[in-house]
Amino acid sequence: xxxxxxxxxxxxxxxxxxxxxxxxxxxxxxxxxxxxxxxxxxxxxxxxxxxxxxxxxxxxxxxxxxxxxxxxxxxxxxxxxxxxxxxxxxxxxxxxxxxxxxxxxxxxxxxxxxxxxxxxxxxxxxxxxxxxxxxxxxxxxxxxxxxxxxxxxxxxxxxxxxxxxxxxxxxxxxxxxxxxxxxxxxxxxxxxxxxxxxxxxxxxxxxxxxxxxxxxxxxxxxxxxxxxxxxxxxxxxxxxxxxxxxxxxxxxxxxxxxxxxxxxxxxxxxxxxxxxxxxxxxxxxxxxxxxxxxxxxxxxxxxxxxxxxxxxxxxxxxxxxxxxxxxxxxxxxxxxxxx
Amino acid sequence: xxxxxxxxxxxxxxxxxxxxxxxxxxxxxxxxxxxxxxxxxxxxxxxxxxxxxxxxxxxxxxxxxxxxxxxxxxxxxxxxxxxxxxxxxxxxxxxxxxxxxxxxxxxxxxxxxxxxxxxxxxxxxxxxxxxxxxxxxxxxxxxxxxxxxxxxxxxxxxxxxxxxxxxxxxxxxxxxxxxxxxxxxxxxxxxxxxxxxxxxxxxxxxxxxxxxxxxxxxxxxxxxxxxxxxxxxxxxxxxxxxxxxxxxxxxxxxxxxxxxxxxxxxxxxxxxxxxxxxxxxxxxxxxxxxxxxxxxxxxxxxxxxxxxxxxxxxxxxxxxxxxxxxxxxxxxxxxxxxxxxxxxxxxxxxxxxxxxxxxxxxxxxxxxxxxxxxxxxxxxxxxxxxxxxxxxxxxxxxxxxxxxxxxxxxxxxxxxxxxxxxxxxxxxxxxxx
Numbered sequence: 101x102x103x104x105x106x107x108x109x110x111x112x113x114x115x116x117x118x119x120x121x122x123x124x125x126x127x128x129x130x131x132x133x134x135x136x137x138x139x140x141x142x143x144x145x146x147x148x149x150x151x152x153x154x155x156x157x158x159x160x161x162x163x164x165x166x167x168x169x170x171x172x173x174x175x176x177x178x179x180x181x182x183x184x185x186x187x188x189x190x191x192x193x194x195x196x197x198x199x200x201x202x203x204x205x206x207x208x209x210x211x212x213x214x215x216x217x218x219x220x221x222x223x224x225x226x227x228x229x230x231x232x233x234x235x236x237x238x239x240x241x242x243x244x245x246x247x248x249x250x251x252x253x254x255x256x257x258x259x260x261x262x263x264x265x266x267x268x269x270x271x272x273x274x275x276x277x278x279x280x281x282x283x284x285x286x287x288x289x290x291x292x293x294x295x296x297x298x299x300x301x302x303x304x305x306x307x308x309x310x311x312x313x314x315x316x317x318x319x320x321x322x323x324x325x326x327x328x329x330x331x332x333x334x335x336x337x338x339x340x341x342x343x344x345x346x347x348x349x350x351x352x353x354x355x356x357x358x359x360x361x362x363x364x365x366x367x368x369x370x371x372x373x374x375x376x377x378x379x380x381x382x383x384x385x386x387x388x389x390x391x392x393x394x395x396x397x398x399x400x401x402x403x404x405x406x407x408x409x410x411x412x413x414x415x416x417x418x419x420x421x422x423x424x425x426x427x428x429x430x431x432x433x434x435x436x437x438x439x
Numbered sequence: 440x441x442x443x444x445x446x447x448x449x450x451x452x453x454x455x456x457x458x459x460x461x462x463x464x465x466x467x468x469x470x471x472x473x474x475x476x477x478x479x480x481x482x483x484x485x486x487x488x489x490x491x492x493x494x495x496x497x498x499x500x501x502x503x504x505x506x507x508x509x510x511x512x513x514x515x516x517x518x519x520x521x522x523x524x525x526x527x528x529x530x531x532x533x534x535x536x537x538x539x540x541x542x543x544x545x546x547x548x549x550x551x552x553x554x555x556x557x558x559x560x561x562x563x564x565x566x567x568x569x570x571x572x573x574x575x576x577x578x579x580x581x582x583x584x585x586x587x588x589x590x591x592x593x594x595x596x597x598x599x600x601x602x603x604x605x606x607x608x609x610x611x612x613x614x615x616x617x618x619x620x621x622x623x624x625x626x627x628x629x630x631x632x633x634x635x636x637x638x639x640x641x642x643x644x645x646x647x648x649x650x651x652x653x654x655x656x657x658x659x660x661x662x663x664x665x666x667x668x669x670x671x672x673x674x675x676x677x678x679x680x681x682x683x684x685x686x687x688x689x690x691x692x693x694x695x696x697x698x699x700x701x702x703x704x705x706x707x708x709x710x711x712x713x714x715x716x717x718x719x720x721x722x723x724x725x726x727x728x729x730x731x732x733x734x735x736x737x738x739x740x741x742x743x744x745x746x747x748x749x750x751x752x753x754x755x756x757x758x759x760x761x762x763x764x765x766x767x768x769x770x771x772x773x774x775x776x777x778x779x780x781x782x783x784x785x786x787x788x789x790x791x792x793x794x795x796x797x798x799x800x801x802x803x804x805x806x807x808x809x810x811x812x813x814x815x816x817x818x819x820x821x822x823x824x825x826x827x828x829x830x831x832x833x834x835x836x837x838x839x840x841x842x843x844x845x846x847x848x849x850x851x852x853x854x855x856x857x858x859x860x861x862x863x864x865x866x867x868x869x870x871x872x
């Protein structure tokens with residue numbers, strides 16, 4: 101017999117988990133990580149403001165959120181009798197905000213009930229924070245350049261101002277020499293698939309690079325690199341499909357070196373009404389859910405490009421931590437009951 | 440429960456007597472003379488193609504010789520191996536439990552009783568598309584129906600509690616409007632479903648359509664209070680001429696080749712550890728739709744013939760809309776991957792004909808509901824045991840010892856002339872479109 105599992109039992113086998121809140125918070129590692137994370141936030145805000153961005157405070161709840169991929173579940177809340185969602189990502193509001201400002205950013209929490217299998221990836225949290233950036237009229241080339249400059253600026257700032265924290269974490273900042281000195285690498289999704297297959301990894305050509313494959317590519321690299329041109333079907337409806345190469349998305353990820361995997365996802369966005377509705381259907385979405393958004397799109401929104409950097413993942417990479425939950429003061433590992 | 444368009448009495452008989460119901464009454468043995476009735480004249484233009492076919496054993500049986508050599512004795516029907524892989528799920532015979540959805544007849548305890556017996560048999564089971572919105576998921580909060588046993592988790596628990604090791608599995612349906620309830624995400628991230636995922640026994644079925652109402656979405660009858668509660672999610676029509684009750688319609692969902700292809704890819708990407716099934720209604724382009732689904736990576740395509748269905752549908756659709764299953768099989772021809780079919784399946788000959796025409800397995804819908812109503816503890820088990828014995832007898836009679844070996848050469852349509860000399864090219868149903 102194959103009995104169902106007690107939902108309270110949590111993941112079957114998980115690497116080391118967070119300790120009780122008081123111990124986790126007062127652990128010297130956590131304290132150094134939080135200080136470092138402050139450095140990241142300060143550097144990100146300084147860079148973006150200096151480049152003409154307006155910081156927006158975007159909603160945490162709404163009738164609809166980013167439909168998401170890779171099997172994560174949204175959290176429903178009862179909003180005066182209506183089913184609302186916690187934001188899994190504020191992408192739709194980022195696009196909306198461009199009606200007011202051409203360059204916006206937001207630093208906000210996101211909640212995704214990730215599948216239980218992600219409890220063991222060392223890189224997933226059910227609650228995390230994202231540095232979100234969106235620029236009206238930008239191309240992928242422009243937005244990837246901005247992303248690269250932003251990452252480099254943050255790394256430069258924190259290595260300069262947080263030497264003691266790096267030291268207490270035992271992280272050699274020499275790991276960032278290539279990042280600071282050379283431009284990031286580039287490869288297309290198809291090239292990444294071919295590379296992985298050459299390495300003996302059975303990567304689907306139609307899907308996201310799986311976590312193991314991503315870690316393999318990441319481990320081979322000494323500096324961050326872009327993966328571009330994911331196939332349609334692997335991402336949400338808002339990643340713009342190439343007009344020249346149907347089936348290919350004008351999107352990108354930034355993958356960290358040393359096996360740390362994805363730091364950032366971004367793309368040019370779909371902004372034309374009919375295309376967005378068709379893409380919603382292709383991703384199995386019911387357009388009726390997206391009433392306010394589609395009405396706004398029908399009336400016209402700017403074309404744009406943007407990205408989101410996972411704050412805890414970025415911090416983990418900088419600090420050289422074993423698991424992403426170590427980069428959170430109050431970590432929520434998928435499926436693990438925590439305050 | 441009645442099923443006027445279905446051989447309900449014969450199904451109930453098997454649910455009561457099991458394999459004994461395959462034969463004439465034993466008390467008549469030695470007193471009656473038995474032989475075929477005059478071949479029924481299935482010449483009416485609307486005759487069911489599968490019903491009109493006959494299974495035609497050959498005289499010379501090289502495969503029986505192979506089996507004889509293998510066994511070092513004369514093979515018998517007991518030697519037929521019916522074990523099959525149904526859409527990447529293992530099954531003791533080429534059959535599975537079809538989805539019942541949330542229609543009132545299935546929402547009663549019958550759905551759970553069927554789950555329990557399907558689990559005991561080790562048969563794969565499909566859970567209907569709107570069980571979650573209508574009956575709830577079965578965790579936090581009360582089920583909308585007020586009965587947690589009818590919820591999705593209630594059905595899965597009933598099934599898993601009986602399921603033997605190494606066989607079976609659950610396919611959870613989702614259609615356009617259920618996407619709002621995120622049924623797949625809910626199951627995929629739920630600790631309760633982990634045993635299914637970890638043993639490779641969880642599938643997700645994208646419901647494109649259904650046999651009883653091709654081109655339409657689900658329809659149920661609701662009282663006005665319930666209709667008000669769901670009005671935000673479903674269309675509600677006041678067309679029944681009833682002061683108390685109204686018609687609730689699901690949207691059928693919009694599909695193009697590209698939408699279907701991308702939805703399947705997204706399923707594979709989002710749920711890499713789950714199998715991907717696609718259920719098609721018997722549309723005139725069923726061949727093209729199945730090809731798109733297989734090429735996009737679906738583990739199985741389910742085709743529900745126009746004669747299928749447990750739910751409520753407009754009479755005009757039941758009588759005159761959609762291709763019969765036999766015609767779907769003719770159009771699809773040799774399937775590129777697993778092909779699961781449903782439509783008036785309950786006994787061996789029709790199942791064997793469907794298998795011979797390319798199906799991998801057959802789905803039991805109305806038959807299963809009738810059987811569990813007849814006997815909530817053993818009805819479905821007995822019906823399936825009878826089906827299995829009949830399939831063994833038929834397969835053995837055709838000189839074969841695996842259900843998957845059944846092929847076009849094993850069926851004959853009156854008036855189709857001599858079969859092609861190359862059995863692999865035999866097309867008793869004529870040419871494909």
